Amino acid sequence: MSLFEHILEGVPDSIFAMMEAFAADTNDKKVNLSPGIYRDDNAKTWVLPSVQKAREILVADQNLNHDISPQMGNPDLVSVARQITFKDTLSSRIITSMQTISGTGANHFIARLLSDTLQPKTVWLSNPTWENHPKIWTHVNSAIEQHLYPYYDYRTSTLDIEGMISTLKERASRGDVIILQVCAHNPTGLDPSMEDWETIAEVCEEKGIFPVLDSAYQGFATGDADNDAWAIRHFAARSRGTMEFAVTQSFSKNFGLYGERVGVLHIVTRTRGSAAKAESALKTLSRAEITSAPAFGAKVVATILQDQVLREQWQEDLKTMSGRLRHMRKRLYDELIKRNTPGNWAHLLTDIGMFSYMRLSEDQLAILRNTFHVYLLPSSRLSWTGLTSRNVEYVAESIHKVVT
Numbered sequence: 001m002s003l004f005e006h007i008l009e010g011v012p013d014s015i016f017a018m019m020e021a022f023a024a025d026t027n028d029k030k031v032n033l034s035p036g037i038y039r040d041d042n043a044k045t046w047v048l049p050s051v052q053k054a055r056e057i058l059v060a061d062q063n064l065n066h067d068i069s070p071q072m073g074n075p076d077l078v079s080v081a082r083q084i085t086f087k088d089t090l091s092s093r094i095i096t097s098m099q100t101i102s103g104t105g106a107n108h109f110i111a112r113l114l115s116d117t118l119q120p121k122t123v124w125l126s127n128p129t130w131e132n133h134p135k136i137w138t139h140v141n142s143a144i145e146q147h148l149y150p151y152y153d154y155r156t157s158t159l160d161i162e163g164m165i166s167t168l169k170e171r172a173s174r175g176d177v178i179i180l181q182v183c184a185h186n187p188t189g190l191d192p193s194m195e196d197w198e199t200i201a202e203v204c205e206e207k208g209i210f211p212v213l214d215s216a217y218q219g220f221a222t223g224d225a226d227n228d229a230w231a232i233r234h235f236a237a238r239s240r241g242t243m244e245f246a247v248t249q250s251f252s253k254n255f256g257l258y259g260e261r262v263g264v265l266h267i268v269t270r271t272r273g274s275a276a277k278a279e280s281a282l283k284t285l286s287r288a289e290i291t292s293a294p295a296f297g298a299k300v301v302a303t304i305l306q307d308q309v310l311r312e313q314w315q316e317d318l319k320t321m322s323g324r325l326r327h328m329r330k331r332l333y334d335e336l337i338k339r340n341t342p343g344n345w346a347h348l349l350t351d352i353g354m355f356s357y358m359r360l361s362e363d364q365l366a367i368l369r370n371t372f373h374v375y376l377l378p379s380s381r382l383s384w385t386g387l388t389s390r391n392v393e394y395v396a397e398s399i400h401k402v403v404t
C-alpha cells in the first residue's frame, strides 16, 4: 500500500491535455488552435528578432554569469518593467515591484498576500476567465468565495458592461478582490473601452474593492505597448493618485519568452510604510516558495528595453505579431462569409488579441477534433496563433461542415 494511494485525481488542465492529444494525432491535416503561444505563418514558434539579438549580446558577454538575482529580482528588469507599465504615472505613485515566475507567479503571489492581509470574503472573476485564475485562488485559499461577474454576453458576443457594473454594485462588499484583465482578454478577445474602464475604476473605489490588473498581453492587443497599458495608468492617476491596486505582469507573450518565466508583480500603495510592509511580506513569501526568480529571461527583457535600437525592434516585433493575428482574423472571416456559414462572425474582426470565442457546442468541437483534426479548447476558445495562410481555408471548411 503506497502512501500516495489516497490522493484524489485532479482534473487534467484542458490546454496541456489538448497539446498532448494534438502531439499524438498523426493526421497531416491537423491544426492546433488551442494554446496561447504565438506561431508564425509556418506554424513555427517565433523567436522575436529583438530577443534573438539580445541573446547574442548576452552569450557573447565574457562576464555573463549565472549568479542568483537579489530577492526583489533582477533590478534592471524590475526597473524597465515599472517604466513600461506605469510610464508617466510612475513618479507620482509609491510602487513595490518584485520579479516573479512569470504572470502565473505574480498572480499566485498577490493571491497569497491578499489572502493573508486583506482576507477578502470574495474574489470576483470575469465570466469567463483564464482557466488558471480560479485554480490559483483555490490553491491559495479555498475558503475565499469565487464569484463570477458578467463579462461576455453569450447571446451577442459582446461585452456585458452593464451586467458587470450592476452586479458589482449590488453584490460586491468592501474588501473583496476583483481580477481585471488589462487587454486582449483571455478567452473572449473582448476588452472594455476607455469609458468602460473609468466606470469600472469608479465602482472599485466606491465599493472598496481591491483591483488586481492582470497584464498578460501588453502590446499584443493593439501592437502598441503604451495603448495597451492605458487602463493601468488610469487606475494609477485617478482620484489624484490615491487608489491602491496591484498589477500582475507577464513577459511570456509580448517577448515570446514562454518558457523563460519572466514576470513582475507591482503593488501600488498609498503610504511608504505600507509599501515597506508589502516588500517585507513578498520577500518572506518568495524565500519560502522560490528563493529567487529565474535569471536569463529577465536579462533578455532588460537588455532589449534598455537599448534604444533593440527597443525599437521589439516595437516592430509586436506589430508583426499583432498584425499577423489581425490578418488571420480577416482571412477566416472572409472564408466563412464566402461559404455562407451559419452564425454571427462579425466579432471575429473586432475581437482583440490572441483569442476568440467561437460559441461551438461540445459536440461540434468533438467533431472538429475527431473528424477534421482541428483542435480548440473545450470552452470553444480559438487561438488565432495556430492559423496560417496554408490552413485557413481548411479550417473554414471544417467549421462550415460542422455547423451546417
Ligand code: PMP
Pocket: 036, 101, 102, 103, 104, 105, 107, 130, 181, 186, 214, 215, 216, 250, 251, 252, 258, 262, 263
Ligand atoms: N493571465 C492571463 C489572463 C493569461 O492568459 C496568462 C497566460 N496564459 C497569464 C496570466 C500568465 O501566463 P504566464 O505565467 O505564462 O506568464
